[in-house]
Amino acid sequence: MPTSEPVRLGRKRALPACPNPLFLRWLTELRDEAKEKGLKTQYTYQKAINSLNKYPLPLRNAKEAKILQNFGDGICKILDEKLQRHYRENGEQQMKETSEGKKKKKKKKREYVPQRRSGGYAVLLTLYRQSQIPGSKGFMFKLELQTEAQPLCDKSFAVPDLGSKYTAWSSVSTLIQKNLLIKTHTPARYSLTEEGLALAERLAAAEQETKVCSGGDEGEEEEAEIRVEDVCYLEPTKLYSVWTLLRPLGSLRPSICMNHITALQLNMFIVCLFHVMSACCSGSHHRKQELVKELQRNGVNFDVRKLNVGDFLWVAREKVTPVPGQLRLPAGRELVLDYIIERKRMDDLCGSIIDGRFREQKFRLKRCGLRRPIYLVEECGTAASHLSLPEATLQQAIINTQVIDGFFVKRVQDVRESAAYLTVMTRFLNKLYQNRTLTCRSRELEGDVSADEEERGIPSSSLISFAEFNHGALKNKCQTVREVFARQLMQISGLSGDKAAAILEHYSTPHSLMSAYDRCTSEAEKEKLLSTIRYGKLKRNVGPALSRTVYQLYCTPGPLS
Template structure:
């Protein structure tokens, strides 16, 4: 029966739509077949790209436009662009890329796309691409295949990685180089030798030239340390950068001139402060940009020249031989509490002293009754002929004092109450610029008795509520670097100041003239004597300590209560005059405290009332 009726026609087969990008399709097919011959898993990556390209109905001008297609990443797009440039060089700039001159057909069943057999047998590698280029292409695409081929990593010329390596190498060759660069200065220096922006990604991409830094770190060519981050070359990175520089000089002998220009610019740039022999060197301007020097407002970042106005003057009372210290007649000296150099972890504490010595800081170890570090203006004295000892030098305390806290010490001081007491004593010591230096010590907070969130909140409250400047560092070495920068900053700040000695008890500050500054400071003897912890206390001071033992009453709140009721007796007299218990509970609620002048509130007022007016034990 069927033979008599002829062959059965099941219907008309619809012809496949020709691919509008046959050249790209041919190249992808060649690369897929090449990977298949070698047994590489990247053949499946190419096949997915082929399937996506066949479904796309519009012509593509270059490989970058193909990134909108599924399964087209940066690697495949880059390969297509490279082959497209080779195609233009071999043919013509205006050569048609949307048609094929050879017998390559695109309308073939899925998975069987391949060039003409004669072409495929004539060479085992794709047309128009060398074996070396193919290996490079396979290295870019082979992420999903998991096949790694050992080959040396060399960044492309004028790429982000290329610019970073060369910039760090050239910076290391400059006289007085720190051995590392901060992110901003590295980006600024490297941008001139990079075709891609370090800060702004290309259109349609989320990557910048700076994205290649992670690759350099992974390949052990670049080292990232500290916070803010410092970038330096490893031994492998230095060797590679040196080779890149040699090749660069071979291509352009004008590099010597450029290097000389960089050296001149580095000489005219920010002042470099040598803090340590190795990598622990800091640059004064960089530290100021990263909030290392306290400003008028604790949360505001300032530069070195804007960090502080000259300290204000109080009532002047001249003492000593001349009653004041003229500019040039004194040295700014860092004072270190002897507890910071002895006892406990002696090796760690001695490291601080060694770092200060290495940095060339003039410091004096002595007993400080409050704080761990401060600075004094010490008079320069000359021995007097005929006298056994030189005259006693006059010492005035600058308005900056530092309390240093490791994160474990901070936890302990919060639990035993020393934290609030120390802040209270620092506020009452007579110096206007208290600083908290917090050493993070890595992940030590994870092993503390208090949650890390509690410790971080305590640090924030110290800055925002108590008005201290808070500086965070990672270790002892960075603490020494901060002390060094502060010392040199204060030496510059006070170099033209005439210093007067004032009493701690005098009130009424007057502004200094910036053109001819005159500053009044407390003598070190009076300061240290007034800060004795176990000295005889007045009734007012004992009352203040009692109030601060109440949960929720800080130093500001206690001081506000003392302004109205200076002793316990005066407060009890006020409570006795209240007609009702409710009136007594609200007696302190409207007292203003702090800079924002907020009310003390009914809750704390009732708590104080219950403490002093409840007969018998509190429930």
Template sequence: MSSPELVRYGKKRVLPVCPNPLFLQWLNELRDEAKEKGLKIQYTYQKAINSLNKYPLPLKNAKEAKILQNFGDGICKILDEKMQRYLRENGPNASIHSLRAAVLPPAGAAEEQNRQKGDAENHGKAKGGGRRKREYVPQRRSGGYAVLLTLYRQSKTPGSKGFMFKMELQTEAQLLCDKSFSVPEVGSKYTAWSSVSTLIQKNLLIKTHNPARYSLTEEGVALARRLEASEQSSQVRSQVRSDEKNEEELEGGGGLVDLTGSEEDEEGMNPAEVHHSAPQPISSSRSAVDLSSQMMSRTSRRDRLLPGTFDIVLCVDFIETTGGGNHQKKQELVKELQRNGINFDVRKLNVGDFLWVAREKLAPLPGQLRAPVGRELVLDYIIERKRMDDLCGSIIDGRFREQKFRLKRCGLRRPIYLVEECGSSAAHLSIPEATLQQAIVNTQVVDGFFVKRVQEVRESAAYLTIMTRCLAKLYQERTLTCRSRELEGDGGEDQDSLMSFAEFNHGAVKNKCQTVKEVFARQLMQISGLSGDKAAAILDQYTSPRSLLMAYEQCVSESEKEKLLSSVRYGKLKRNLGPALSRTVYQLYCTQGALS
């Protein structure tokens, strides 16, 4: 006798309707065709179908589906071709988020879909009317929660720039989040930063510029304000409970005698002092104000490093320690620094070979494998190290001028050239030694760099050692604040206003997407005799080729156009650019023929 079939009780779960029915149908057709032919790609199509069924938002085109799992370039290309054909047949305004008669699924599937939709509506009515769309509110201590609160609090600090960069936002938000913003959990590929895409989709956060700037929308500010109020109320309640508990302990401790006091002390006390020494109940409103001010104070402190809370660390570019033909000499530099007891860190520097950071001291947390990473602010000193053979090669291939330009534009105020002499080996270089010496002098006198000459690697290590110790002493009693490189004049001449290392290194990427102003500067520097200072002076008045061309159009004569830039002042001595360079620039941008 066969066993009876199991009976499952309860209501059947209503499946949501896929908002991308066309893509779903086309994927089903592709899977069925592959299945008939016995192709293994049928399983890939099935995985894509499963991913699409889970995705709750409508897709405008197949390229947007690349964010879903199992949607590669091949599937997206096929779906785009099908969609173009569908729009040609049904008109460019045809909806791709509803099934038309020509592409309806089989009758049974349509009836099932309608039945599910009707069941969903009836289920909602049975609970008392239509359902309202649930408002998105991130969970406390989640990534979205931390990002919203951090941006809101930053916007309320004095002198706020109204946005935050990725690195500084991650660093500040980590204090409010239980998950890591950089390391995914075991078995997952998502971090707390993944919630930023959700905030952008929900129109709570906006991302602009390059490097990316993150700021709150009006809806984001409103939600963050509510989260802040809730956070403060939670802390107030916790503080009140703590105070009430302390008060109960004091009231119940009548049997305790203070053996440190005396009757004379108690009799000699002012009545007002006796009144204030008694435990006072704390009101919620007063606690809220106190806690709010404390939180604002903590927010301000996060933008600065107080004396004694940081170490000065030398950062060495990894190229200076490994690889190349001078590998042995590079290792000698590292060994000398170790022998001198210098605290240094080897990392990738996008500009320069050596610099120093003020690194925040953080104690390891109980239960955590790794110690938390402290904030790092870059001191205003950066060193480019040059051996004579390297200087020769960089002059020949044009790197020397570009490096000087990038050092001047990196945002640090004290660039230094550390030049190692070659001794007798200079006679075997492809450029005469006199020319190399002249290039070094020009770097100091014309370009305004501080140049330190040494004879060998040991002297370089000694100089780095002395600099590290001097900077540690120079900054030990200072309060350092964080400034942004993106804001012109931010920090002014304040020597204690420094950039974060993350922002500095990201802004110094050599092959990053460049602005029109940066490309214009590179164009100008290709002109013989037009140095970085001269290009910067031109950029101060004309930020793009278009603005320069418009200025040429306003000139009434050819002679006036040729002399337009001649009175532009450059460098510390404020010298004029001169008529020769002015005429060359004019011919470059306004003459079709060869330059004269």
């Protein structure tokens, strides 16, 4: 009989202790208490104990335990209450050390320093240089910052490298996360934190040392960094600040600058009509399809986009050519022409007057950044007699829109005439902008490079990009105090958008208006404070009645009689 193998004796490997001893202890107490009372919840607590014993990681609170089996809302609530009580009695440090086990030693984090000529490096250095300019506003807008920082970076801030989805601008999120950069307001404003300012100052000093060691002085190095050839890194749609970029270079001749700007301009384009199906076509699905079919029949090149204001607008889209080695065509740049249409059927006009949307829409159209807003009013024929408001009221609203609010109003009979007008407008704009060189301006920066052309009746060639236009027209975006104040004023009966804008020119916030009331010496003077403010093209006075109403609204304690 063969001998059996000797039995191996040894010590069993000790099982690891539960990394959540507090939760385990409390669940055990709850189970034992339920067992003494003969409650069935003892089995529920036992199941939770079994799940907890199998879980190898520490839990910071009971909410994290919901991922385990048999941990419902009731058990988690009890454990959280016990944990809070334990925290109050023993302090945060002891609670963390007890519930999470031994506290791991924190490794000392390395200071984040962006690599030279990277996106983060260029952004920090640009903001620092801007902060050193006397009278600096202390922040920069996105488009402005991208353009100024581009010559300091080897990667593009707008176009990702081949095979990548990231640009140099992607590093801005890292700067914000590292508390070096702060982003505020809408549109976004970027400025340095105290830590970012200190780091940027060190980067600027290191940059200066690099220039000295390389044997060139500061002026020569700056010119070398911002050569005309280097500006090609700029995204072409950010042309509004090319002059800002080239302005420090005294050695560059104006002819060179102008030639370079022409090379970046959008001078090969097609004009296409943009509209949104869900909002622009009131009525049945049949009427919506009828408009589309009419546009297609007329050969109109149109696209469907989500528009945050208006129903139709025209966009100059760059003609693009295929790139060797790339499957898809590159995205063409898009600039919005200065014409936008709000389409109103008479039944929709009636509804918008009743619910207050009509005044708000006119206000938003006026401040959308496009200079030539149009109202396309579509008659309903005999259907107008069945509307909630008298036809005379609707006709008066249309006249007021044209005469008082200053909109161009085009009246048509039906969907077919609407499509015909859109077709004629598209062909007219194609001819109007033919052989013209278009550049991109930004709503974020003050000033208008085409004001002279506008005064002479020539349509502007300096246009807003579609992306910036649509983002700026968001209805529910974060609003400034000035915008909220304007909306408040426009809720007053008889106070139109022109009147609100005129009041805002004198008193941009409720605080400034209240301060002006405080400086008045009598009640009569307060009531007449706004009466002589002129508004609109005819420069009429706001008048004493509206002035008194605004004063009563903001200065009367309690409800108005």
